[in-house]
Amino acid sequence: MDYTLYLVRLGEISLKGLNRDFFEGKLKTNIKTKLHPYHSRIAKQKGRLFVYVEDQAPDTLVREALSSSFGIVGFSKAIQCEKDFETIKSEAMRLVDETWKIDQVRSFKVETRRADKTFPMKSYDISAELGHLILERYHTLSVDVHHPDRILYVEIRDSAYLYTDDESGPGGLPVGTAGRGMLMLSGGIDSPVAAYRMAKRGLRMEAVYFHAYPYTSQQAMDKVAALARILSRYCLRIVLHVVPFTDVQLHIKAHSRDEETTLLMRACMMQIATMIAAERDCSAIVTGESLSQVASQTLESIRFTDGMTDLPVFRPLIGMDKEEIITTARLIGTYETSILPYEDCCVIFSPKHPLVKPRLDSIRKSYELLGIERLLKEAVEKTERILCS
Amino acid sequence: MNNGYFDWAATSFMSEAACDAYRNAASAYPGNPSSLHKLGSQASTFLNACRSTVAALLHISPDTVFFTAGGTESNSIAILSRLWRKSPGKIIFSNLEHDSVLQHRRILEEHGFAVLSLTSKKGYADLDHLDTLLDEQVDLVCLLLAQNVLGTVQDVASAVALVRAHERRTGKRIHVHCDAVQALGKVSFDLASLGVDSAAFSAHKFQGPRGVGVLYCRPNSIEALSRGGGQESGLRPGTEHIAGIAAMTEAMSELFRNFDERMLHVHKLRRFFEDSWREHPVIVQLSPYSNENSRIVDSIVTISLPCLPSEVAMRILSDRGLYVSSGSACSNNAKKKSSRLFQDFGFNAHVAGGAIRISFGPTTTIEECAMLVQALQDIAKQYGTTVKRG
Numbered sequence: 001m002d003y004t005l006y007l008v009r010l011g012e013i014s015l016k017g018l019n020r021d022f023f024e025g026k027l028k029t030n031i032k033t034k035l036h037p038y039h040s041r042i043a044k045q046k047g048r049l050f051v052y053v054e055d056q057a058p059d060t061l062v063r064e065a066l067s068s069s070f071g072i073v074g075f076s077k078a079i080q081c082e083k084d085f086e087t088i089k090s091e092a093m094r095l096v097d098e099t100w101k102i103d104q105v106r107s108f109k110v111e112t113r114r115a116d117k118t119f120p121m122k123s124y125d126i127s128a129e130l131g132h133l134i135l136e137r138y139h140t141l142s143v144d145v146h147h148p149d150r151i152l153y154v155e156i157r158d159s160a161y162l163y164t165d166d167e168s169g170p171g172g173l174p175v176g177t178a179g180r181g182m183l184m185l186s187g188g189i190d191s192p193v194a195a196y197r198m199a200k201r202g203l204r205m206e207a208v209y210f211h212a213y214p215y216t217s218q219q220a221m222d223k224v225a226a227l228a229r230i231l232s233r234y235c236l237r238i239v240l241h242v243v244p245f246t247d248v249q250l251h252i253k254a255h256s257r258d259e260e261t262t263l264l265m266r267a268c269m270m271q272i273a274t275m276i277a278a279e280r281d282c283s284a285i286v287t288g289e290s291l292s293q294v295a296s297q298t299l300e301s302i303r304f305t306d307g308m309t310d311l312p313v314f315r316p317l318i319g320m321d322k323e324e325i326i327t328t329a330r331l332i333g334t335y336e337t338s339i340l341p342y343e344d345c346c347v348i349f350s351p352k353h354p355l356v357k358p359r360l361d362s363i364r365k366s367y368e369l370l371g372i373e374r375l376l377k378e379a380v381e382k383t384e385r386i387l388c389s
Numbered sequence: 390m391n392n393g394y395f396d397w398a399a400t401s402f403m404s405e406a407a408c409d410a411y412r413n414a415a416s417a418y419p420g421n422p423s424s425l426h427k428l429g430s431q432a433s434t435f436l437n438a439c440r441s442t443v444a445a446l447l448h449i450s451p452d453t454v455f456f457t458a459g460g461t462e463s464n465s466i467a468i469l470s471r472l473w474r475k476s477p478g479k480i481i482f483s484n485l486e487h488d489s490v491l492q493h494r495r496i497l498e499e500h501g502f503a504v505l506s507l508t509s510k511k512g513y514a515d516l517d518h519l520d521t522l523l524d525e526q527v528d529l530v531c532l533l534l535a536q537n538v539l540g541t542v543q544d545v546a547s548a549v550a551l552v553r554a555h556e557r558r559t560g561k562r563i564h565v566h567c568d569a570v571q572a573l574g575k576v577s578f579d580l581a582s583l584g585v586d587s588a589a590f591s592a593h594k595f596q597g598p599r600g601v602g603v604l605y606c607r608p609n610s611i612e613a614l615s616r617g618g619g620q621e622s623g624l625r626p627g628t629e630h631i632a633g634i635a636a637m638t639e640a641m642s643e644l645f646r647n648f649d650e651r652m653l654h655v656h657k658l659r660r661f662f663e664d665s666w667r668e669h670p671v672i673v674q675l676s677p678y679s680n681e682n683s684r685i686v687d688s689i690v691t692i693s694l695p696c697l698p699s700e701v702a703m704r705i706l707s708d709r710g711l712y713v714s715s716g717s718a719c720s721n722n723a724k725k726k727s728s729r730l731f732q733d734f735g736f737n738a739h740v741a742g743g744a745i746r747i748s749f750g751p752t753t754t755i756e757e758c759a760m761l762v763q764a765l766q767d768i769a770k771q772y773g774t775t776v777k778r779g
Binding site for chain 2: 215
C-alpha cells in the first residue's frame with residue numbers, strides 16, 4: 001500500500017514533560033479515528049507527528065481531519081525521500097510545481113534544517129542550491145528571506161523531508177486528555193460554542209438535551225442532534241442523552257410561582273445532568289452560560305443552580321459577550337443550525353417576568369417544596385441515547 | 390375515508406379521477422403541442438379541448454384561460470407585468486392577501502412603485518378605505534376572493550364597482566387582480582360578473598395535481614416577464630404540462646358536476662363543528678359563524694384554544710392522527726403574520742397564539758369531524774386548567 005505523508009506540528013503538547021507520551025498517544029488515536037476507514041500509521045519525532053495516510057484517502061478528508069484535531073498547531077503535506085541531493089533536487093522541484101500557484105507567488109525562500117550532521121552539505125548550501133534551481137525554472141520569482149510569499153522547507157533527518165504549505169491547526173489539547181464532561185446542549189447559539197471551547201482544552205463530552213414534546217417539536221430535537229453532529233468534528237463522537245422533560249415542566253408550572261419557574265427548571269436540569277453524568281462517568285458539567293445574559297444567568301441565579309450539583313460546572317463563555325460567541329459559532333459552523341426557528345422552550349413555560357435576583361434561601365425552599373425528585377428519576381430512566389458522529 | 394385530514398386549505402388529496410386523467414393523458418399525448426407533426430397536433434388539440442372545458446366551467450371565454458404552474462405563478466405573472474410600465478404608479482394590496490401577493494412588495498418598491506395596504510375589518514377588506522386610497526396614480530389593485538386563514542369571502546364585485554366608478558372620473562384604467570385560489574369549488578361565484586381583469590386559480594386546492602393552475606385575463610392585457618417559446622400566448626412560456634392540465638380539468642369538472650351537493654355536505658360539517666363548540670367554555674371560534682348572510686367559505690374555520698400555543702395543539706392532534714394547521718409558532722418572539730391578523734381581528738394575544746385552522750372537503754366525513762371535536766374537547770379539558778398561561 002502506498003502512503004502520503006503529512007507532517008504535523010504540535011503546540012502545547014510539546015511543552016509537556018513526562019506526560020507527553022499520554023498526550024501524543026491520545027492525539028494519534030484521535031487522528032486515526034478521524035481518518036478511518038482509511039489506514040494510517042503515525043510516527044512521533046520531537047515535537048512532530050509523521051502521519052502516513054493510505055494514498056486512496058482524499059486530500060480534503062485528511063486536511064479536514066487534521067485541521068479539526070485539537071493538539072495540532074499546523075500541518076503540511078510532505079515528501080519523504082532518500083538523503084541524496086540529486087533526489088532531493090528533483091523531489092523539491094516536483095513539490096514546487098505541484099503546490100505553488102506560480103502566478104500568485106512573487107517571492108520565496110528555502111529553509112533547511114539538518115538534524116543529521118553526517119549529511120555532506122550544510123543547511124545554507126542546500127537552501128542556496130535549491131533556491132537557485134527554482135529561480136532558473138521560474139524567472140518571475142525572487143528570493144525574500146524576510147517576508148516570502150512561500151517557503152520550501154527541507155529537513156534532513158533519517159530521510160530527507162520536503163514540504164511547503166503550513167496549514168494551521170486548531171491548537172489546544174487532544175480531546176480526551178482532560179477527562180469527561182456532560183454538556184448541557186440546547187438548540188441555541190451558546191452551548192455548542194461552550195462545547196468547542198472545552199474540547200479545545202481536551203475535554204471529552206457527552207451531551208444532554210431536555211425534550212418537552214409536544215411543547216417543543218421533533219424539529220427542535222433534530223436540530224440539537226444536528227448540532228451534536230457538527231460538534232463531533234471537533235469533539236469526536238458525542239453520545240446525546242435525550243431527556244423526556246415534559247412532566248417535570250408541567251409539574252413546575254403547576255406547583256410554583258410564575259416568576260420562579262425558569263430557575264426551578266434550570267435547577268431540575270442541573271440535577272438530571274448530574275445524575276446522568278454519574279451514570280456515564282463524567283466528572284464535570286459544561287454549560288453555555290454567559291454572565292447576566294438572561295435571567296437564569298445572573299450571579300444570584302448561577303449561585304443557586306450551581307448548588308444543584310456536586311460536580312464542577314465549566315462555563316467557558318462566562319466572560320464573553322454575544323458578538324464574540326456568535327463569531328466563534330460561525331467559525332465552527334454551528335451558527336446557521338442554531339438559528340433555525342425551532343424553539344427549545346415553549347412560550348407557556350417562559351414567564352413574562354422571571355426572577356432575576358433570587359434570594360438563595362427562598363428559591364431553595366421553593367425547590368424543596370416542589371417535591372420533584374421522583375419525577376427527575378423517572379425522566380433519567382426514560383432517557384434515550386443518540387450517537388452523533 | 391377516515392383519514393383525519395383537516396388541512397384541505399393547504400392542499401387537497403388528488404381525486405381518483407384526476408389521477409386517472411393524469412396517467413391517461415401522459416401516455417396518450419406524448420408529443421409537444423408546439424411540434425408540427427401528428428403527435429404534436431394531437432397534443433395541441435387536446436390542450437385546447439382542456440382549455441375549452443375549463444373556460445366553460447368558469448363561464449368565460451377560452452382565450453382568457455392561460456395554464457400556469459399554480460396559484461403563486463399566476464399571481465406573480467399578473468403582478469410583475471406592471472414592471473413593464475414606464476412610469477411606476479401606486480399598487481394596492483389588501484392586508485388579507487396571501488404571501489404570493491404580499492411578497493412582491495419589495496421588488497415593486499425597488500422599481501419605484503408605491504405599495505399601499507388596504508386595511509380590513511374582522512376579516513373583510515374595508516371598501517371605504519379602498520375608496521380613499523384610489524387616485525389617478527393607482528395602477529393595480531389586488532383583492533383576494535376567499536381569505537385562506539379566516540375563510541372570509543370578500544365583496545370583490547363591489548370593490549371592482551368602486552374602481553370602475555373611479556376610472557370613469559379620472560379616465561385612467563386600473564387593473565384589478567383577484568387571487569381566487571381558496572375560493573374555487575368552495576363558494577359559488579361567477580368570475581365574469583366579478584368584473585376583475587385577472588384571477589388566479591390552483592389545481593391542488595380542488596383535488597387536482599400540484600404544479601398546475603390557471604391565470605384568467607383578457608388577451609394581451611398582461612405581458613409576462615419570462616421569455617421562451619411563446620406558449621400560452623407568451624404569458625407562461627415553457628412546454629405545457631399536458632398531464633397536469635388534463636388532471637386539473639378533470640378535477641374541475643368533478644367539482645362542478647355535483648357542486649350543490651358538495652356545498653351542502655360541507656355546510657353540514659360546518660354546522661356540526663359550530664354546534665359542538667358554540668357553548669364551549671374554552672374553544673373560541675375566530676372565523677365568522679355560518680348563517681344565511683355570512684360571506685364565508687364553509688370549509689375553512691379557524692378556532693382557538695387559548696390555553697395552548699397552536700403549534701403544541703397541532704402536535705397533540707397530529708399524534709392522534711388528526712391533521713390541522715397551526716397559526717403561530719411556539720416561541721417567545723415569533724410574531725407570525727396570522728397571529729397579527731387575529732389580533733387585528735380584535736382577539737387578545739393568547740387567543741391569537743392558540744389559533745388552529747380546520748379545513749375540510751367533500752370527502753370529509755361527519756365521523757372524522759366528531760373525532761376532531763372529541764380530541765379538541767379532550768385537549769381543552771386536559772390543558773385548559775393545568776396549564777396557566779404565563
